[in-house]
Amino acid sequence: MATSSIAQTPEPPYFAVIFTSQRTDGERGYNTVADRMVELAAQQPGFLGVESVRGADGFGITVSYWRSLDDISAWRNHSEHIVAQDTGKRVWYADYQLRICEVQRSKSNGRNA
Amino acid sequence: MATSSIAQTPEPPYFAVIFTSQRTDGERGYNTVADRMVELAAQQPGFLGVESVRGADGFGITVSYWRSLDDISAWRNHSEHIVAQDTGKRVWYADYQLRICEVQRSKSNGRNA
Numbered sequence: 001m002a003t004s005s006i007a008q009t010p011e012p013p014y015f016a017v018i019f020t021s022q023r024t025d026g027e028r029g030y031n032t033v034a035d036r037m038v039e040l041a042a043q044q045p046g047f048l049g050v051e052s053v054r055g056a057d058g059f060g061i062t063v064s065y066w067r068s069l070d071d072i073s074a075w076r077n078h079s080e081h082i083v084a085q086d087t088g089k090r091v092w093y094a095d096y097q098l099r100i101c102e103v104q105r106s107k108s109n110g111r112n113a
Numbered sequence: 114m115a116t117s118s119i120a121q122t123p124e125p126p127y128f129a130v131i132f133t134s135q136r137t138d139g140e141r142g143y144n145t146v147a148d149r150m151v152e153l154a155a156q157q158p159g160f161l162g163v164e165s166v167r168g169a170d171g172f173g174i175t176v177s178y179w180r181s182l183d184d185i186s187a188w189r190n191h192s193e194h195i196v197a198q199d200t201g202k203r204v205w206y207a208d209y210q211l212r213i214c215e216v217q218r219s220k221s222n223g224r225n226a
Contacts, residue, residue, distance in 0.1 A: 004170055006208055007210075018129065020164050054168070061174045061176060093222065095119055109202060109209050
């Protein structure tokens with residue numbers, strides 16, 4: 001995935017969805033759908049960016065950034081995303097946790113501004 | 114690091130520090146200090162958990178969870194952590210972004226409760 005970089009987000013406040021997950025063994029069609037979800041998310045209203053990493057042990061963190069909670073709800077209810085979420089629960093994720101947050105402050109080294 | 118698992122956090126609200134970074138090339142003493150910082154953070158008042166992943170390309174996401182903004186400030190100002198932060202800026206990180214968030218909602222698959 002082309003998401004291994006720091007997202008260029010605006011000044012806070014904005015919102016973040018922290019999705020932490022442990023993959024099941026085997027590919028099972030995961031990568032194609034994961035890439036498609038990143039592509040589709042980026043087309044949604046209020047999308048501000050995404051950062052994603054998965055380690056060799058199958059543990060991963062994906063953080064997506066959004067303008068508002070309503071934008072997050074709309075993406076959660078996107079029909080193609082609902083299908084992916086359902087397959088995720090049944091097939092791809094042994095375990096996951098999703099946290100919805102308000103980003104209140106941010107700070108960088110200034111090199112990625 | 115023994116942090117490749119989903120943090121067992123309480124019901125929201127609580128706070129999260131999302132630290133996204135791109136490592137410079139070479140180890141340069143990073144791993145020992147990174148492990149020590151996780152160990153030290155876990156001893157601080159208000160620490161609720163940490164999740165961390167770094168990919169083979171050196172891009173990483175670490176999310177630490179805290180009871181309050183005051184707890185986050187205290188950890189930021191811990192003397193040993195200040196030294197590590199300074200070395201991080203000078204030596205270990207080509208780029209980074211730190212975001213401080215209030216976690217407002219969370220949801221899991223129930224397997225990690």
